[in-house]
Amino acid sequence: MTVHERRTRDCQARLRDAGAAVAVLAPGANLRYLTGVTETPSERLCCCLLPSDGDPVFVVPDLSGAQVREATWVSDVRTWRDAADPTATLEDAVDDCVADTGEVLLDGTMWARHVLAVQSVVGDRPFGLVETALGPLRARKDAAELDALRRAGAVTDEVMTGLFADADSLLGRSEAELAREVERRLVDAGGEGVSFEPIVAAGPNGAKPHHHGDRTVERGDPVVLDFGTRVDGYPSDTTRTVVLGGDPPAEFETVHDVVLSAQAAAVEAVDPGVEARTVDRAAREVIEAAGYGDAFVHRTGHGVGLEVHEAPYVSADSTTTLEPGMVFSVEPGVYLEGRFGVRIEDLVVVTDDGCERLNDAPRGWRV
Ligand code: ZN
Numbered sequence: 001m002t003v004h005e006r007r008t009r010d011c012q013a014r015l016r017d018a019g020a021a022v023a024v025l026a027p028g029a030n031l032r033y034l035t036g037v038t039e040t041p042s043e044r045l046c047c048c049l050l051p052s053d054g055d056p057v058f059v060v061p062d063l064s065g066a067q068v069r070e071a072t073w074v075s076d077v078r079t080w081r082d083a084a085d086p087t088a089t090l091e092d093a094v095d096d097c098v099a100d101t102g103e104v105l106l107d108g109t110m111w112a113r114h115v116l117a118v119q120s121v122v123g124d125r126p127f128g129l130v131e132t133a134l135g136p137l138r139a140r141k142d143a144a145e146l147d148a149l150r151r152a153g154a155v156t157d158e159v160m161t162g163l164f165a166d167a168d169s170l171l172g173r174s175e176a177e178l179a180r181e182v183e184r185r186l187v188d189a190g191g192e193g194v195s196f197e198p199i200v201a202a203g204p205n206g207a208k209p210h211h212h213g214d215r216t217v218e219r220g221d222p223v224v225l226d227f228g229t230r231v232d233g234y235p236s237d238t239t240r241t242v243v244l245g246g247d248p249p250a251e252f253e254t255v256h257d258v259v260l261s262a263q264a265a266a267v268e269a270v271d272p273g274v275e276a277r278t279v280d281r282a283a284r285e286v287i288e289a290a291g292y293g294d295a296f297v298h299r300t301g302h303g304v305g306l307e308v309h310e311a312p313y314v315s316a317d318s319t320t321t322l323e324p325g326m327v328f329s330v331e332p333g334v335y336l337e338g339r340f341g342v343r344i345e346d347l348v349v350v351t352d353d354g355c356e357r358l359n360d361a362p363r364g365w366r367v
């Protein structure tokens with residue numbers, strides 16, 4: 001049995017436990033995780049019906065038939081031709097494999113036009129999200145997934161450390177230029193492009209956690225560098241805040257120390273059996289005690305797998321119990337509007353007795 005089929009059978013057991021009749025998967029991470037198919041979402045209906053019992057059925061555009069058959073272990077791949085209405089093919093597939101009653105779980109990323117097509121053929125019944133059944137399975141990574149995540153982390157660390165070594169040549173260039181430079185270096189180091197648009201936020205722009213712009217990086221600017229690549233489809237995501245030369249603004253050093261301590265405390269709090277909110281609390285306590293609580297404007301972290309943001313989320317209200325194999329970011333930050341921001345981010349994997357960091361680029365601000 002292939003790894004994808006084994007995952008699918010596990011998912012079906014969870015569908016039965018949940019009383020669901022079928023999961024309808026759209027192009028994206030869930031589909032890739034269970035079938036190996038990496039189609040891109042588009043206006044053409046492409047989905048996989050995964051009934052709680054029996055074998056899955058693909059409904060795909062004719063022009064994608066060959067590549068879907070080649071990519072997946074699923075043998076029932078039905079195609080519809082461009083000039084035809086895919087609803088008839090979908091309806092036949094539903095008749096053949098989906099029970100008459102029971103909940104229909106839809107992929108959270110499915111386009112609305114395809115949701116309406118599914119609705120039109122399954123009739124009046126309850127709907128839910130595939131993620132409720134599949135999220136807990138995807139959250140625990142297997143050995144091959146961890147290997148890919150480790151390698152993606154290593155590529156990113158290598159690029160981060162290389163940037164520090166070339167600090168002098170980076171001064172005087174714009175944030176956008178540096179973002180392109182990061183992208184080029186990630187590919188040169190063996191990564192599959194970027195896992196998200198790299199964030200290079202200099203000076204006061206660092207106070208906007210997801211800033212993209214073209215400010216020139218000046219001597220003494222704190223610079224938030226947040227980027228990642230993919231290896232075997234699995235992403236990395238790491239952040240450092242550095243000063244490429246010169247003296248940082250007042251209070252920067254203090255804030256950097258606080259964020260670094262908060263990150264260390266949160267990583268220290270990661271243990272199997274604790275709730276995710278315990279990790280968030282560990283970071284937040286350090287930042288609050290230093291008087292910057294209001295400036296820590298986001299959750300402490302997010303799960304990372306085929307998607308850069310996925311379960312488990314490390315937030316103040318998350319009661320998810322951490323289990324070995326879960327991978328998530330630990331990324332506290334302090335953002336002082338109009339002045340600067342500091343964020344430090346590593347990915348960690350929960351182990352049997354704590355956690356392992358997937359990033360080890362130097363965390364200090366002076367490079
Ligand atoms: Zn990040």
Ligand code: ZN
Pocket residue numbers: 237302329331345
């Ligand atoms: Zn992140």
